[in-house]
Each structure stands twice: as C-alpha cells, then as structure tokens.
Amino acid sequence: MAKVPGVRYVAKNMRVDLELIASMVAPGTRVLDIGCGDGALIEHLFRTKGCDARGIEIDMAVVTRAVAHGLPVMQGDADTDLSHYPDHAFDYVILSRTLQAVEQPREVLRQMLRIGTRAIVSFPNFGHWSLRWQLLVTGRMPMTKTWARMWYETPNIHPCTIRDFFVLCQAEGYSVEQWLAADEAGRRAPWRRWPMLANLFGEQGLFLLRRSSGEGPPH
Amino acid sequence: MDITPLPEITHQSLRIRQPLPLDCGIVLDGVTIAYRTYGTLNAARSNAILVCHALTGDQYVAETHPLTGKPGWWNGLVGPGLPVDTERYFVICANVLGGCMGSTGPRSPRDDNRAEPWGIDFPPITIQDMVRAQKMLIDELRIERLFAVIGGSMGGMQVLAWAALYPDAVFASLPIATAAYHSAQNIAFHEVGRQAILGDPDFREGRYWEQGVIPAQGLAVARMTAHITYLSEAALSRKFGRRIQGGSEVGGALFGERFAVESYLEHQGSSFVRRFDANSYLSITRAMDFFDLAADYGGSLAAAFRNTRTRFLLVSFSSDWLFPTAESRVIARALNQVAANISFVEIVSDKGHDAFLLDEPDFSRTVAGFLAGSAVAAGI
Structure with a gap:
C-alpha cells in the first residue's frame, strides 16, 4: 500500500471495497486497473475470474513490489499514459479511489471509455453529511478518515459528490449501468434508489459506466 | 602491462x-x-x-x-x-x-x-x-x-x-x-572507440594477425571510453573519488602522480585486449549503431x-x-x-x-x- 508521504494517489485499502468492484466484472474479460497499487484487485480478478487483468501505478516502489509478486503492472500516470492505448482494447477499465487525485478527471474518464467498453469508477463522496456538517459548523475544510490531509497537502485535488458525478456522466453522455453508495469499509449502503440520500449518507460512490450506444462522448 | x-x-x-x-x-x-x-x-x-x-x-x-x-x-x-x-x-x-x-x-x-x-x-x-x-x-x-x-x-x-x-x-x-x-550519443561514443582502434599503427588495416600483433593500444582506449559510459558519476566518486594511487612509468613530472580512477581504467583496457578481438569489436559496435x-x-x-x-x-x-x-x-x-x-x-x-x-x-x-x-x- 502506498503510504509514502507526497505520493499523488491515495492509498488503496480494504478488500471489501475491491470485492464490490470485482462483483461488477464478468469472468474471462480483459481488464485494466488504473492506479492499481500493489495489484490486489488484478490478482483477485485473475485468480477468481480468469480475467486478463493488468495494472498501471504511478508509485515506482509499489510497482516494483507488484511485479516482484508476479503481476503485470507498469509504472505510468493516468493523466498522461492512457492516450497511448488503442480504442476498445479492454472490456473494463477500472479507476478505484483515484479519480479525485488526477489532474484532469474528465479527460481520464474519456480515455477510459475510449480504450474500454465499460468503466468502473469509485471515489470518496465529498457530499457525505459529516463533511457538510464540519464545513457548516467550523467554517474550515473538513477532515475525516478519508479526507485526512490538510487542504494544502492533500493529493485529492478534485473532490466531488455522488450527485456531481451523475451530472458529469449525463453531460458526457455515459450511461450508468449500475451504481451504489458504500461506507468507508466498502460495505454496500441501502440508498440504492435515492441518489439524494446516497449523497448524504454514502462515504463512497461506485459506478459502472458504458459508452452510450452510437455517439461517443462530446469533445 | x-x-x-x-x-x-x-x-x-x-x-x-x-x-x-x-x-x-x-x-x-x-x-x-x-x-x-x-x-x-x-x-x-x-x-x-x-x-x-x-x-x-x-x-x-x-x-x-x-x-x-x-x-x-x-x-x-x-x-x-x-x-x-x-x-x-x-x-x-x-x-x-x-x-x-x-x-x-x-x-x-x-x-x-x-x-x-x-x-x-x-x-x-x-x-x-x-x-x-x-x-x-x-x-x-x-x-x-x-x-x-x-x-x-x-x-x-x-x-x-x-x-x-x-x-x-x-x-x-x-x-x-x-x-x-x-x-x-551512443553512436558517438562507439565512434571514439573505433577511431582509436583504426588509428593504432598495429591495426594494419585490419590484418594485424598476419604480423602477429594486435592493436592493443587502440582497443584498450576503446574499452576505457566505453567503460566510462557504463558507470555513473556517483559510482566513480564512491569507488575512487580523487584518490591518488602511486606514480606512472611514463611522462615524468607531469604524470608523476596518478589518480586511482586512471589506474582502474588502464586495468580495464589491458585485461580487455587479452580476451577480445579488435575486428569483432568493430563489427559488433557497428551492429548496435545500426539497430x-x-x-x-x-x-x-x-x-x-x-x-x-x-x-x-x-x-x-x-x-x-x-x-x-x-x-x-x-x-x-x-x-x-x-x-x-x-x-x-x-x-x-x-x-x-x-x-x-x-x-x-x-x-x-x-x-x-x-x-x-x-x-x-x-x-x-
């Protein structure tokens, strides 16, 4: 797990969180995991679902550990390296708890849905009630277990809420095939049908997106 | 040597x-x-x-x-x-x-x-x-x-x-x-080495074996040049720094003292010429350059x-x-x-x-x- 100070992407944690993502992936498919950390998810997808799963990770020390563990992981940057992949190279492109840390989230999403048929995106929800409450009461940037660094040193430079993400998907023309809110440990939360409640009580959002049939996203 | x-x-x-x-x-x-x-x-x-x-x-x-x-x-x-x-x-x-x-x-x-x-x-x-x-x-x-x-x-x-x-x-x-x-840059370094070999009087237009000689000086210089490119400044500093190591047989006062790194390179050069053929060196460096x-x-x-x-x-x-x-x-x-x-x-x-x-x-x-x-x- 990336715990080095100054690392740009937040550390991955919690097997439960990864299992939720894995449950969205069909067996025997081609998968690219962006910001794969130590490769726990790609190993899980290879072993339990027979997927051809590969990873990109920005932190070189973490990449070295993943490769030494026998996993196909390359050092690379979500913001710059996705453009080198061909169209439709993967069935799923996964971005787990990394969207808020990239420089150009909208462009990264476009690239994901260019090189993959589907995208799976999870992110910490900035609309959670505890964050709203802290901001209201203290008037300062909220600090929680997920948002644990001061505003001037956080790698999470593009926080968004579950509702924000729905709006972006609509604007970009992505169809949301599945979505759910989960708590910090990755346990599924029960607000499946009510985005407003999910946005208030879900600590993270998890989305399965697909390119809308016909037209690609507007450029 | x-x-x-x-x-x-x-x-x-x-x-x-x-x-x-x-x-x-x-x-x-x-x-x-x-x-x-x-x-x-x-x-x-x-x-x-x-x-x-x-x-x-x-x-x-x-x-x-x-x-x-x-x-x-x-x-x-x-x-x-x-x-x-x-x-x-x-x-x-x-x-x-x-x-x-x-x-x-x-x-x-x-x-x-x-x-x-x-x-x-x-x-x-x-x-x-x-x-x-x-x-x-x-x-x-x-x-x-x-x-x-x-x-x-x-x-x-x-x-x-x-x-x-x-x-x-x-x-x-x-x-x-x-x-x-x-x-x-790599071709350039190779070329320095090749020129050293070609300029050695013992190279004899590549037919040195006929005279029972080898272009040892040229091949050694080629090896020395190449060897520097295999190392880093940090590695050379750690290994040798500016340490002085004995004197030289040639050059009198000007070369009265030798840096350890000089002796090291000379050793690299001389041990190389004993095991490697000059024409092979030319042939293989050329293959690399054209890759x-x-x-x-x-x-x-x-x-x-x-x-x-x-x-x-x-x-x-x-x-x-x-x-x-x-x-x-x-x-x-x-x-x-x-x-x-x-x-x-x-x-x-x-x-x-x-x-x-x-x-x-x-x-x-x-x-x-x-x-x-x-x-x-x-x-x-």
Whole structure:
C-alpha cells in the first residue's frame, strides 16, 4: 500500500471495497486497473475470474513490489499514459479511489471509455453529511478518515459528490449501468434508489459506466 | 602491462546446417554458434530461457570463464535457486554472430577451403542477424517456443528483435536497460572507440594477425571510453573519488602522480585486449549503431509488436545515462499502443548502466516475480 508521504494517489485499502468492484466484472474479460497499487484487485480478478487483468501505478516502489509478486503492472500516470492505448482494447477499465487525485478527471474518464467498453469508477463522496456538517459548523475544510490531509497537502485535488458525478456522466453522455453508495469499509449502503440520500449518507460512490450506444462522448 | 592474447580454446558449439542470409544480402554458409546450457530441458521442451549477452559478453553467463577465470557475468541472476533458476529452467546462452568466443565472426576462416580469417572483411551484421542465428540454434535444439528471452543492453536489443521477428516463439520477453534504437550519443561514443582502434599503427588495416600483433593500444582506449559510459558519476566518486594511487612509468613530472580512477581504467583496457578481438569489436559496435527496430516497420515501433501475445518485462535503472529510462518508456508506449501485456519498472540505483550486471536486490526480485507469474500463465 502506498503510504509514502507526497505520493499523488491515495492509498488503496480494504478488500471489501475491491470485492464490490470485482462483483461488477464478468469472468474471462480483459481488464485494466488504473492506479492499481500493489495489484490486489488484478490478482483477485485473475485468480477468481480468469480475467486478463493488468495494472498501471504511478508509485515506482509499489510497482516494483507488484511485479516482484508476479503481476503485470507498469509504472505510468493516468493523466498522461492512457492516450497511448488503442480504442476498445479492454472490456473494463477500472479507476478505484483515484479519480479525485488526477489532474484532469474528465479527460481520464474519456480515455477510459475510449480504450474500454465499460468503466468502473469509485471515489470518496465529498457530499457525505459529516463533511457538510464540519464545513457548516467550523467554517474550515473538513477532515475525516478519508479526507485526512490538510487542504494544502492533500493529493485529492478534485473532490466531488455522488450527485456531481451523475451530472458529469449525463453531460458526457455515459450511461450508468449500475451504481451504489458504500461506507468507508466498502460495505454496500441501502440508498440504492435515492441518489439524494446516497449523497448524504454514502462515504463512497461506485459506478459502472458504458459508452452510450452510437455517439461517443462530446469533445 | 601484459597484453598477450589469451590462448584460443575449443568452445562447445554447433554448426548450423542451413545457410544464414544476412541483412546486407550476403549469405553465410557453415555458421558456427558457440553456446552453453545450464539445467535440464523438460519433456515438453517448454522451459527454455535464452540469455542474450551484451557487447563484450559471451556465452559463459553462469560459470567460471574458461579463459579469464572470472565468475560468470550474470552469476548473481542465473544459477540454481536464483531468479533465472537453472533447477527449474533450461538456460541457453550463445556467443553472438560476429563474436570472438567460438561463434562465426571476423576471426573465423572465410570458408572450409580457406583458412585465412575474415578479419575486417567480415560481412556487416545486424542485431537481427544475430537473432536469426540464435533462432537456428534453437531450432537445432528442437525447441519450438522459448519460455523466455532475457538480456541487457545489446542483449536487450536482441530480446526486442526476438519478440518482433519470432513472436510465436517467445512466451515472455525481458529487455533490460536497453533501447529500440541506438542514440546519436551512443553512436558517438562507439565512434571514439573505433577511431582509436583504426588509428593504432598495429591495426594494419585490419590484418594485424598476419604480423602477429594486435592493436592493443587502440582497443584498450576503446574499452576505457566505453567503460566510462557504463558507470555513473556517483559510482566513480564512491569507488575512487580523487584518490591518488602511486606514480606512472611514463611522462615524468607531469604524470608523476596518478589518480586511482586512471589506474582502474588502464586495468580495464589491458585485461580487455587479452580476451577480445579488435575486428569483432568493430563489427559488433557497428551492429548496435545500426539497430533501429522501428525502421524495419515503416518507422512505427508499435507495428513491430502488432498482435503480439508475448508478455513483456521492461526494466531500466535510474542512473543509467547510456540507456536511460526515457528509452524504455518509448518501448513501453509502443507496447501500450498494441495493448500488449507489459510490466515496467525503473530500479533505483546509482551504479549507472552497469547496474544490470550487479547485485541489485529489487532487480532480482522483479525478474524472479515476473518469471514466476509467467510460468503460471504458461503452465510450466
């Protein structure tokens, strides 16, 4: 797990969180995991679902550990390296708890849905009630277990809420095939049908997106 | 300084039955490839790993060298229980075409009827020619598919050429500290070395053996220049700094004191000329200089790897300025363009290009892990 100070992407944690993502992936498919950390998810997808799963990770020390563990992981940057992949190279492109840390989230999403048929995106929800409450009461940037660094040193430079993400998907023309809110440990939360409640009580959002049939996203 | 060439000995070798057509258009008959093997080929003939050596390396990768008495050049990586595990894999290492350790090269007789060596007239060879000769060896050994091909520097160039020329014959490919083309800077350093050899009065237009001499001075200077490019400023500082080490036999007051780094380079030069043939050095450096894999595929490196199913591990070293990480990244991007299965790491080391030959625990772990993962995927 990336715990080095100054690392740009937040550390991955919690097997439960990864299992939720894995449950969205069909067996025997081609998968690219962006910001794969130590490769726990790609190993899980290879072993339990027979997927051809590969990873990109920005932190070189973490990449070295993943490769030494026998996993196909390359050092690379979500913001710059996705453009080198061909169209439709993967069935799923996964971005787990990394969207808020990239420089150009909208462009990264476009690239994901260019090189993959589907995208799976999870992110910490900035609309959670505890964050709203802290901001209201203290008037300062909220600090929680997920948002644990001061505003001037956080790698999470593009926080968004579950509702924000729905709006972006609509604007970009992505169809949301599945979505759910989960708590910090990755346990599924029960607000499946009510985005407003999910946005208030879900600590993270998890989305399965697909390119809308016909037209690609507007450029 | 003792520069007597080491005695020529007989190396384990195999004579290739079919002719070898070279990129230059010339066809070589009766090519001999000297090689060594370690470990046992399994019944399915599926556990073979080919190791490709660098510019001045040879087939003695994992054993004491029969001429120099030095340990195998990759004896920290290849051997029983090591990352390239000879208890698990059948490891093959061949002296390159153009070499001087038993394979056909400038020191070989022109043909069966003429004992006169090729010398400077040896046909210009390419990295791809070396690989085609290795493929013929692998065919003779009745191995259809190599489990892996691994090599650093010029060895890495051969690994890339293997993946491009024979994609179905390579399951896993490990180009280490290398590039898909030789840079202008690298060509420039090679040219300094070649000029030193060509300018040595004992070179005798490449026919030095006729007079019983060798262009020792020129070849030593070539080696010294090249050796600097294999190291890093940090490594030289750590090893020698500005330390003074004794005096010199020549030059009087001006050279009354010598830096330790000078003695070190001189030693590198003089021990090299005893084991390496000058014409071979010219031949092989030229092959490296002309290596530009993309050029064979309309200028697109990605096209060289189109539809590849080979798994790749690219490794670079942070202080390597001869084959910097940026050049490995060029290869990585080309492989991304064809959605190849690729692992890519840069190992942090201050030892320069040489790092790939030295004990770097992260590098060893990376190779071991990649091979283990590939073995699972290959079902061996």
